[in-house]
Amino acid sequence: MKVIQLYNNEKKLIAKAAKSNREAQHVLYELHAPKMLSVCRYYVKDVHQAEEVMLNGFFKVFKHLKSFKGEGSFEGWIRRIMVREAISYLRGKKQLEFPVEEIDFKQNSTDSINSNIEVAEIQRLIDGLPEGYKMVFMMYAIEGYKHYEIAEMLKISEGTSKSQLYKARQLLQQKIKELNKTSYGTN
Amino acid sequence: MAPIKFEEQIKDKLEQRKVTPSVEAWSKLSQRLDADEKRSKKSSFWWLGIAASVAAIVFISVSYFNKNGENTVNEIIVKENIKDVISPKTDAIITSPENTNTETQIVVADKNSDIEVGKKSVNKKEELKSSTIVKTNSTQSQILNTAVDKQKRLTVATVDKQQEKQSINKELSNSVKDALTPKETTEFNSVVAELQKIKTENKTGITDQQIDSLLKVASRELLLDKALKKNSNTVVDADALLQYAEDDLGQSFRTRIYEALKNGFNDVKTVVAKRNN
Numbered sequence: 001m002k003v004i005q006l007y008n009n010e011k012k013l014i015a016k017a018a019k020s021n022r023e024a025q026h027v028l029y030e031l032h033a034p035k036m037l038s039v040c041r042y043y044v045k046d047v048h049q050a051e052e053v054m055l056n057g058f059f060k061v062f063k064h065l066k067s068f069k070g071e072g073s074f075e076g077w078i079r080r081i082m083v084r085e086a087i088s089y090l091r092g093k094k095q096l097e098f099p100v101e102e103i104d105f106k107q108n109s110t111d112s113i114n115s116n117i118e119v120a121e122i123q124r125l126i127d128g129l130p131e132g133y134k135m136v137f138m139m140y141a142i143e144g145y146k147h148y149e150i151a152e153m154l155k156i157s158e159g160t161s162k163s164q165l166y167k168a169r170q171l172l173q174q175k176i177k178e179l180n181k182t183s184y185g186t187n
Numbered sequence: 188m189a190p191i192k193f194e195e196q197i198k199d200k201l202e203q204r205k206v207t208p209s210v211e212a213w214s215k216l217s218q219r220l221d222a223d224e225k226r227s228k229k230s231s232f233w234w235l236g237i238a239a240s241v242a243a244i245v246f247i248s249v250s251y252f253n254k255n256g257e258n259t260v261n262e263i264i265v266k267e268n269i270k271d272v273i274s275p276k277t278d279a280i281i282t283s284p285e286n287t288n289t290e291t292q293i294v295v296a297d298k299n300s301d302i303e304v305g306k307k308s309v310n311k312k313e314e315l316k317s318s319t320i321v322k323t324n325s326t327q328s329q330i331l332n333t334a335v336d337k338q339k340r341l342t343v344a345t346v347d348k349q350q351e352k353q354s355i356n357k358e359l360s361n362s363v364k365d366a367l368t369p370k371e372t373t374e375f376n377s378v379v380a381e382l383q384k385i386k387t388e389n390k391t392g393i394t395d396q397q398i399d400s401l402l403k404v405a406s407r408e409l410l411l412d413k414a415l416k417k418n419s420n421t422v423v424d425a426d427a428l429l430q431y432a433e434d435d436l437g438q439s440f441r442t443r444i445y446e447a448l449k450n451g452f453n454d455v456k457t458v459v460a461k462r463n464n
Binding site for chain 1: 193194197198200201202203204205206207208209212213215216217219220223224
């Protein structure tokens with residue numbers, strides 16, 4: 001019952017916000033902003049810049065709220081807008097590059113992350129990835145986009161998307177292994 | 188699959204994270220939304236303005252084309268009347284510039300500028316001329332007399348109604364008689380011949396209505412022709428011109444203005460009612 005009520009409330013809020021009701025928009029913002037800022041932070045290293053990206057995203061959300069037909073979750077809809085916003089931000093900054101050079105990765109057997117590793121550590125690992133690797137990896141592994149969708153959004157080929165993901169995984173695993181070592185060392 | 192396992196772990200950790208935005212973030216967004224709404228309202232006023240000007244253009248063009256349409260209808264009616272009565276040759280004779288010299292004098296002298304009076308004067312002229320022609324051509328005169336008789340009957344009917352105008356016409360007829368030249372006589376002969384031709388072609392004879400319409404058309408065309416000729420030695424009669432213009436207008440000017448206003452208002456009303464759809 002509570003879930004249905006919440007759902008109905010969100011529906012009503014969206015309907016109100018679509019009619020430029022500032023209070024309803026504020027409630028929706030308060031509900032989703034922390035999560036969305038976190039999403040923007042995946043892609044944008046600087047938290048202030050990430051906040052700018054998020055605000056641009058919310059501006060577009062409220063401006064085009066009438067076009068949200070209620071298909072799928074509202075959070076998912078906002079989230080896609082945020083990811084697109086982050087892509088255009090990085091493209092504007094010319095930070096979005098997809099290196100094609102071969103990196104010689106050592107085969108490693110790391111299959112899990114030490115549970116003690118903080119989320120901030122993970123974020124730091126991700127921040128350490130080249131932009132192209134990071135973008136493809138996050139879109140694929142976290143957002144759940146398919147390769148053809150990533151290729152379309154980033155204006156790259158599907159092959160590039162796949163190779164960038166592969167390289168990103170290799171690099172991350174290598175870094176996690178190192179992190180695990182230091183983590184075990186401290187324990 | 189090892190990579191998927193570690194990816195899932197990363198995802199779980201990251202998805203639990205929430206980053207609180209700065210305090211002023213909402214007010215920044217709110218200001219941006221306010222500014223955007225003002226801008227969109229301004230642009231909607233622009234559209235309203237454009238819609239209003241389009242409606243005004245539609246109103247003007249509708250009233251203008253309505254006016255043109257009515258004129259075209261009138262012209263068509265006049266042309267049909269001519270075709271019923273006269274052959275192209277007669278038409279040419281009546282409208283020929285040489286003939287207008289005599290006719291326009293009648294028009295100018297006719298201060299009342301009544302078309303019927305003009306028509307009568309044409310009748311009178313033909314009557315007077317007929318006596319001259321009878322002496323020279325006996326066969327023509329017989330036919331002419333029948334035609335003139337009918338014209339006379341028509342003239343008398345009108346003259347009875349307007350005694351004052353008849354007296355003016357008599358004076359006019361005299362002046363016409365004085366003004367006659369040999370050239371005009373030959374032109375008149377050709378008109379008579381045309382009448383004869385029409386009569387032989389149509390055994391039932393020329394009806395009063397036919398003669399009436401023929402003379403009316405002739406007098407109207409001459410009136411206009413004269414009014415437009417600036418280098419002629421006669422003065423343009425403003426009353427005659429006005430009379431001609433009024434005849435040409437099927438509907439009164441005031442009625443048409445009302446109609447145009449009504450149409451325009453309806454158009455604007457529809458546009459305003461539909462602007463939110």
